Every structure is written in structure tokens, then in C-alpha cells.
Amino acid sequence: MKKFNHLTLCLEIMGCNQKCKHCYIPDNKNKFKPLKDVKLILDKYSEVLSITEKPRIYLHDEPTLYPEIIELLIYTSKKGIKPVPTLSTNGVGFVKRDNWKDIISAFIDNGVKGLNMSLFGNKDYHDKFAGFKGSYKIIREAAKRAKALGLWIHWNLFLTKDNIDQMLSLYKELPDKSKVLSIPGSTNKWIKWDNIHITDKEINLITKTPEKYFYSQKFPKSKSLYIKSENEWIEMCLKGQNMKKYLENEEDSDYKSMCLMEQDYNIFDMTFNQIFKVGNLLKDSLKELYLNEKCSRGLTEFNNSDPAILAKKYGDKNNNKVYYFENIMQTWLLKHLNINEGL
Ligand code: SF4
Numbered sequence: 001m002k003k004f005n006h007l008t009l010c011l012e013i014m015g016c017n018q019k020c021k022h023c024y025i026p027d028n029k030n031k032f033k034p035l036k037d038v039k040l041i042l043d044k045y046s047e048v049l050s051i052t053e054k055p056r057i058y059l060h061d062e063p064t065l066y067p068e069i070i071e072l073l074i075y076t077s078k079k080g081i082k083p084v085p086t087l088s089t090n091g092v093g094f095v096k097r098d099n100w101k102d103i104i105s106a107f108i109d110n111g112v113k114g115l116n117m118s119l120f121g122n123k124d125y126h127d128k129f130a131g132f133k134g135s136y137k138i139i140r141e142a143a144k145r146a147k148a149l150g151l152w153i154h155w156n157l158f159l160t161k162d163n164i165d166q167m168l169s170l171y172k173e174l175p176d177k178s179k180v181l182s183i184p185g186s187t188n189k190w191i192k193w194d195n196i197h198i199t200d201k202e203i204n205l206i207t208k209t210p211e212k213y214f215y216s217q218k219f220p221k222s223k224s225l226y227i228k229s230e231n232e233w234i235e236m237c238l239k240g241q242n243m244k245k246y247l248e249n250e251e252d253s254d255y256k257s258m259c260l261m262e263q264d265y266n267i268f269d270m271t272f273n274q275i276f277k278v279g280n281l282l283k284d285s286l287k288e289l290y291l292n293e294k295c296s297r298g299l300t301e302f303n304n305s306d307p308a309i310l311a312k313k314y315g316d317k318n319n320n321k322v323y324y325f326e327n328i329m330q331t332w333l334l335k336h337l338n339i340n341e342g343l
Helices: 035-050 069-078 092-096 100-109 123-130 135-148 164-173 200-206 230-238 286-291 297-304 307-314 325-336
Strands: 004-012 052-060 086-088 114-119 152-158 179-182 257-263 266-268 277-280
Touching: 004 035, 004 286, 035 052, 035 069, 035 286, 052 086, 069 100, 092 100, 092 135, 100 135, 114 135, 123 135, 135 152, 152 164, 164 179, 164 200, 230 307, 230 325, 257 286, 307 325
Parallel strands: 004 052, 004 257, 086 114, 114 152, 152 179
Antiparallel strands: 257 266, 266 277
């Protein structure tokens, strides 16, 4: 039996046309990788075929903009690697590029089943949040085009302090079944936009049945809403409640997967938070990195932390901003880790 069910490499191939306020990519970052370099990385990554049933690749930033995306997808498949079945995109290439139909078909032919798309409010608010004029119109049009060719669409509707009404209208208006209200994860950039983070009071104004709108990757819908204010998390931690269940997927205990994220050729052990570096794509063997299940000091500390101690040391009892428990632990750790260490 192979060691892992799935392995994923989040690979940077392109910058992004947008500058979303919650994004894990620092602004003004445009890291284009020529196809020949991407091919070399895929050759190297294909060494993991012996340790996993499914090596997968997540093309991050904005993959539809990559000039040779069709060739890249074909090469990926030839190597026995598949893109993750849901492509996260703002769809710009599906609208702005002449060969958009061929690009969508190439994603479908190589295993992509649906798109993961994000909206931040009505047209004006969305464009401002995304830092790209015309973004709202492009995303809606890209979704239409992709659906017409056979992809399904999932919508993430990210809540801020200022967009609640807009989001509820959007939730009702969007024709697709798969849609959720969400709060941004705690990236380095989003932490700085503290002035527009939503509070529990504001979330409670939305509806008396928030479970209808939110979902959790960890819990089935029937369980109570798992996003809470920092204050509520602190109370729970200090009472010694078992917090592990908020971090683990109990339903899939036999399932073993691992994901590493590459940025600037550095490899990080936390997806979408380039804090804990575990290796370098140019120097290290990807297979070894996965096999050793290499964790940085930060991640080990994160996993072994006693939530009650963290809450006591770093929790801000007065904060009623809303978080996922996973995010709040990261935020607490960020308060005492030197994040540049090891970079
Ligand atoms: S579209 Fe995605 S990758 Fe681009 S800036 Fe927004 S969140 Fe980041």
C-alpha cells in the first residue's frame, strides 16, 4: 500500500491580475515561471508516484493567465500527475483570452471538474476589494462560459464588516447550488485589514440560522456553527474543552494526505500562509520532503500547543472579531513567532 492517499504540491506559475485584501500573495508579486522550469519541477515531482496513489498539483495565483497553460496541463498528465479537481480562479483568462474555449477544454480533459470562485460584494465593492476594475463582471462571465462547457461552479462569498447585505442578496441571486458565506483565513495581509473584519454581532444580524449559509470543511452541516469570536474561543479553551475536534477531520481518520506550498522556489508546510519554510525546490528532493513529513518548528509548535496555554498567553478577550479555530491558533502563534525566521 502506498503511504499517502493524496499528495499535493501548490505550485506558483504566475502572478495574479487581482490584489485581493485577504490574499496570501503579497501585493506587487508577479512570479512567472517559464514552461521549461515548470516541466523540470514536474519531472522532479513525479518521483512521488511511488509513495502516493494520487499526486496532484494545485496551480496557484491565477492559472488561467499562464500563456502556455494548455501545454502545461498536457505535460502534467503525461507525468501521471493531475490538477486538483476544483480549480481556484478569478476566471480572467476565460474571458480575456482568444483561445478561452480551448483552455477550458484542456482543464476538463486533464481532470478539472469545477471552479472555485470568490465574490466580495456587489460590483463596486467587489472590484475595490479585489483591486482590479472589471473583476466582478469578468468573474460572472467566466462562470457562465465555464458552465456552458460542462464545469460546475462553487462560490465563496467572503464577508467583511461592510458587505453583509450585498452578500445575502448575492447568495440568493446566484443560480448555482454550491455557495457559502465565508470569512477570510488569517493570512499576513488579511491580519492588517483588521478594520473590516466582521464581528460576531454583525454575523448574528445575518440570520438566526447561520448554518444555512456557512459550511465547514471539518464538520457536517448539522453541527453547530464553528466560527466564533475570539472571546468565545478563549472561553472554550480556558474551560479545557477538547479543541482538537475543531482541527481534525474525524470522519476521514484513515485518509492520509499532505500538501506543500511553493513560493519563490521555497517550500512551506502551511497552505496559503508562507510562514514556515521546510525546504527549497532547487535544493531539496520533494519526495524526501513528503516522506519525512517535514514540519518546521512553527508547525510542530502549532500542532502540539495546548489551546488553554495559547489562549491565556496570546488571546485577546475583548476581541469579538470572528474566526475559525484553525485561524485563531495561527494568529496567536504569529503573535510570538518571528515570522521571518528561516526564510
Ligand atoms: S484572485 Fe486569488 S490569487 Fe488573485 S489576488 Fe485574489 S485571492 Fe489572490
